[in-house]
Amino acid sequence: MSSDPGMPEARPPVVILSTPQLAENIGAVARVMANFGLSELRLVNPRDGWPQDRAWASASGANWPLEGATVFERVEDAIADLQLVYATTARPRELQLPILTPRQAAGELSSAAGEGLRTGLLFGGERAGLETADVALCSAVVTIPIDPKFRSLNLAQAVALNAYEWRMTVTDAPPPNFREGAPPADGAAMLGLFGHLERELEESGFFHPPEKTPNMVQNLRAMLSRARFTDQEVRTLRGVITALSRGRGKVLEKIAGRKTGEDEG
Amino acid sequence: MSSDPGMPEARPPVVILSTPQLAENIGAVARVMANFGLSELRLVNPRDGWPQDRAWASASGANWPLEGATVFERVEDAIADLQLVYATTARPRELQLPILTPRQAAGELSSAAGEGLRTGLLFGGERAGLETADVALCSAVVTIPIDPKFRSLNLAQAVALNAYEWRMTVTDAPPPNFREGAPPADGAAMLGLFGHLERELEESGFFHPPEKTPNMVQNLRAMLSRARFTDQEVRTLRGVITALSRGRGKVLEKIAGRKTGEDEG
Numbered sequence: 001m002s003s004d005p006g007m008p009e010a011r012p013p014v015v016i017l018s019t020p021q022l023a024e025n026i027g028a029v030a031r032v033m034a035n036f037g038l039s040e041l042r043l044v045n046p047r048d049g050w051p052q053d054r055a056w057a058s059a060s061g062a063n064w065p066l067e068g069a070t071v072f073e074r075v076e077d078a079i080a081d082l083q084l085v086y087a088t089t090a091r092p093r094e095l096q097l098p099i100l101t102p103r104q105a106a107g108e109l110s111s112a113a114g115e116g117l118r119t120g121l122l123f124g125g126e127r128a129g130l131e132t133a134d135v136a137l138c139s140a141v142v143t144i145p146i147d148p149k150f151r152s153l154n155l156a157q158a159v160a161l162n163a164y165e166w167r168m169t170v171t172d173a174p175p176p177n178f179r180e181g182a183p184p185a186d187g188a189a190m191l192g193l194f195g196h197l198e199r200e201l202e203e204s205g206f207f208h209p210p211e212k213t214p215n216m217v218q219n220l221r222a223m224l225s226r227a228r229f230t231d232q233e234v235r236t237l238r239g240v241i242t243a244l245s246r247g248r249g250k251v252l253e254k255i256a257g258r259k260t261g262e263d264e265g
Numbered sequence: 266m267s268s269d270p271g272m273p274e275a276r277p278p279v280v281i282l283s284t285p286q287l288a289e290n291i292g293a294v295a296r297v298m299a300n301f302g303l304s305e306l307r308l309v310n311p312r313d314g315w316p317q318d319r320a321w322a323s324a325s326g327a328n329w330p331l332e333g334a335t336v337f338e339r340v341e342d343a344i345a346d347l348q349l350v351y352a353t354t355a356r357p358r359e360l361q362l363p364i365l366t367p368r369q370a371a372g373e374l375s376s377a378a379g380e381g382l383r384t385g386l387l388f389g390g391e392r393a394g395l396e397t398a399d400v401a402l403c404s405a406v407v408t409i410p411i412d413p414k415f416r417s418l419n420l421a422q423a424v425a426l427n428a429y430e431w432r433m434t435v436t437d438a439p440p441p442n443f444r445e446g447a448p449p450a451d452g453a454a455m456l457g458l459f460g461h462l463e464r465e466l467e468e469s470g471f472f473h474p475p476e477k478t479p480n481m482v483q484n485l486r487a488m489l490s491r492a493r494f495t496d497q498e499v500r501t502l503r504g505v506i507t508a509l510s511r512g513r514g515k516v517l518e519k520i521a522g523r524k525t526g527e528d529e530g
Contacts, residue, residue: 034415060417145436150299152325157425171410206508227492243471244509
């Protein structure tokens, strides 16, 4: 996510909706665009005109793609200033165009944007999808790997998946495997934990028959190692061991006291 | 997508919605599940009860996840038979759990499912998200790489992205390669372990001050969940807890016998 100061940040693709029907869906599209850092929305021939209050109502506060949305009569006009546009459609087309997954498409759009190209993703309306003539204006087709048994994908979902894939290409690194400031404890800390546990188990009679002790010890160590405990967690576990074994002392004293008639507890 | 006839197909993760509010969103979740080949839906404590007509109305014909949906009172019950459950949440948590992208999570869930494990993805309700105590029951957290400037992600979108990533792993068909040896214990076995440990710790006075108990419990649960113990390991740990807290019967009898002058051992 850090950007090289010498490089302009790659500009996200423009989202172009061709003949969208429901204003609610346009709002939902704005919302997912905002979720993944896209902001430029273009509408081609929206069925109910534009603007529509219902779009704002369903955008959950992602108003800026709606405020900035521009309206066109034809796809040709909406993509006129863009240098690389991909058409998102689930339908097989006779057109000889490369078919990409959203992941492949995002990678290519991201590379192009990184070189300063203006990119776009074209989506069809809810009912009719994209006209073949409009797909033919694009450099490739993006097909979401949907289950052929249930193809009815919501428009905002289609935008979301592509926007998500875009964002995956621009976020630098996968998230760290553990929370910051909490690396796994070192070997000495783990050995301290093992020694503590094993002493208490020994005292409690856990290891029997005795010849099995080495195996039991090593299994316990492996399963605890696997969790990669932090230092804090090692301290917590040592507290657990102390609490449990001190509890044993009390129980023992109670039992012994009961039997002998004394009460040392 | 071709399946080896000698291999059972990897069973998709169960989708668990904790305290979902709007039936429309449950329907939208069913729709995206169907889009990407998921079918098993579980609802924990749905706000407006279940079933709800509005869910069917918004599923666009993806009725089977709704027809088959099961309802639970607690997350514990909903995951009891699952062996690997990941929690989807955008919130930073104090819990020490691995943080995965949906892509990484899908890869791991897919590998686990390929080996016959029962897997699940846990999602929080629209307003409140997941309780930390519920996240602590999971082996890892899945965080969608959302733009920090606009975090309001629709529930069905969150499910869609994870379902999409699942489907990407099965259409790409990577070889199953989760972990050698025995599978992780299921949720019920882990809850048995937690209950046993917590009862003994309670008795030993470990939880103090008392108001910190819920936090301490959930930290312990998270660190133990992370290790993905097998059934055998859960039994071993329960033996460890028993030994530490009570000692083995023979030791007790011996000590008691010594004090009273009898020898029953």
